[in-house]
Amino acid sequence: MLKMVQMSKQLGDFHLADVSLEINDGEYFVVLGPTGTGKTVVLETIAGMYQPDQGSIIYNDQNLPDLYPEHRQIGFVYQDYALFPHLTVKENIIFGAKIKKFPIDEIQKKLDQMVEMLGIGHLLHRYPSTLSGGEQQRTALARALITSPKILLLDEPLSALDPRSKEVFQQELKRIHQRLKNITIHVTHDFNEAIFLADRIGIMHKGKLVQVGTPKEIFENPASDFVANFLGVEHRSKKKDRQLFCMSL
């Protein structure tokens, strides 16, 4: 279980305030909220780009802020993928496995697994600048997954894709998660993406986590006007409409 307890971080004018959250093993958790609410900061603090000013992030009895990013067993996929431009797709993917000194035959086996799972065999010798958004996305995901991270952090991974690729990739994410069963935290501002993928959703607003629940719970009982407005429903009214929508989930 990954447990954040009153995690706070001040970054310039932005303040991430007292985020407390428990995410179960094997859970697909989506952090949902408008742009600029601190969703990425949450991921980057878990991954170790920032140290929280206060609070703790516990995973398997270990306080993650006490560990360097390289010891946290985390996979990170950025919105714009951040593929290493000077390395080929293959070199990008096996980067982590080589750094962690996996035996050569294991690296090959893992690479084959990734290639099979994500269908990127034909791209291996190309450089990132020659890939489409979807291809970069698959490469970034393969790179993050090759070291079998316990926690996978996805920062708006679908936002740079066209609607068709987005739909396909959404299904792939679900399939991959069902196969690997690691903790996945996925950040997005797209509610449809969230209800399709999430076991539970956390809604963020102005650096605060304002509501956590299953998609159905959140949709049926938005905790505030903000949540209701953001989801496109009205708070404590038009309940019938909401119920109709929930039945379709």
Next chain:
Amino acid sequence: MMQKKGINTVFTAIIAIFIALLTGFIISAISMIFMKGFPDLWTSLFNKEIQFAIKLSFYTSVISTLMCIIFSVPIAYGMVRMQFWGKKFVNTVLEMPMALPPIVAGVALLIIFGNTNFGRFLSELGLDFVFSVKGIILAQFFVNVPYMLRVLKATIQNIDSRFEFVARTLGCNRMQAFFKITLPLAKNGLVAGIVITWARAIGEFGAALMLAGATRLKTETLPISLFLNMSTGDLKLAMASATILIIISLVSLFVFQYLDGNQSNQSRLGC
């Protein structure tokens, strides 16, 4: 309408005249050296003094450039990526030699390494910088290291720090992330920095003159040779040195501009 068009034409013409004037002035100044220097360049290359100056210039500039690399790479990285108390002050200090006239930098070096306990201590260890070839290297290093630093800082700033962070999540420690990601991505900027620093080192005169002096066939680099031969009226040799220096500068400038242009086209995310 016509009047407005007329004003615009005059404005464009004024800018064109300024550009033409300065470009023409620079081209004619450089051509004069070439015209005077080229006819005797080949014979001058066999002159013992010019050969000595070329060898010494290459030797000193290569070593001082290497020293600039050794110091600038970690310092530039630290100044861009690390936060520490007094960083602005340190940055100003590191850029200070750039603001000093080279001759003043030379005097400063002469004082430190000359008649002080520190200078005498180094001298006892065999590191004699005053009136020696080592002094030329030190002067070139002192004057040029801020330029190398500036190019490298700009290069590293241009590389998105998230590349390194992703590398860290994949298992790299800070040093591995630096050597495997940042340094390869900074390659063009580093080479551009090396070229410009080396070209400046070859042409370094003021600080080297003060610290190492101008002794024929001892501390005689190309610019010192130019200075000595101009002083004694040997125009042929002086122009030979000047021509070689200009050729080196021009080639370096073109390489620098080519590499610098390439650098800014990569290493940025989300563009």
